[in-house]
Amino acid sequence: MTQTALEPLPPDLFPADCPVESVPVLGGRKWAWKIMRCLESGPRRFSELRVPLVGITPKVLAESLRAMEQDGAVVRTEFDENPPRVEYALTPLGRTLLGPMDAMCAWSREHLGSLLAAREEYERAH
Amino acid sequence: MTQTALEPLPPDLFPADCPVESVPVLGGRKWAWKIMRCLESGPRRFSELRVPLVGITPKVLAESLRAMEQDGAVVRTEFDENPPRVEYALTPLGRTLLGPMDAMCAWSREHLGSLLAAREEYERAH
DNA sequence: CTGTATCCTGAAAGATACTG
């Protein structure tokens, strides 16, 4: 039985507009994942979100929420009251992301131990 | 029927060492996701990986591979030949990540259209 | 071929102060 050579990897393996790059919680946005989790349980106000997002500045929170709104994952609702009240909530589209996120979370719960062990092992060996 | 108030979000909702932050393909590493995909089909050499990873520099590829090796997702095998030959492959642990990654990819295939539409809609409205 | 060594850039994030 002969060993079949592995197919070479083509230069165009990844299209220029590779879809996964655009997944809201996958890009550079450091806080997006946590924001999704904060909104999972229902609509939240700006100041309410600042509580669990320890260390986030209002600037960064506003930027992150706007980016997620642009992607259609979050909806911003402004109430005409005084004092002003604004609520952020997940859209139906945003909710569909929770499933794949749960899959990642399950992975990390299951394998984080192995990962940390690998890091220690690497340190000892180098 | 009275409206039950939403539970407030606690300040310690996210533990300091929140596990998902450590998932190899989720952190800052821009190329990790693609590298995983390149190794999915079998072991690959350094120069082989550079083909589909268009635009990556040797420095960044080396850094990325080392980080993934530290996390136990990739194994580096050096062959004592001349010219030198090194192969990178997914570890069993690394392979377990492919499932959750597939879930994200499926999401993006299914919902990328809605996302792009939301971006256009946002632009028109602002 | 498989990287390392330097230096540089840019974009997101953080600090701080202020406003409708």
Next chain:
DNA sequence: CAGTATCTTTCAGGATACAG
């Protein structure tokens, strides 16, 4: 309350050259 305005920092990533 819900942000905006500035300024600074940081650090992954990129450019380029070179080495075992």
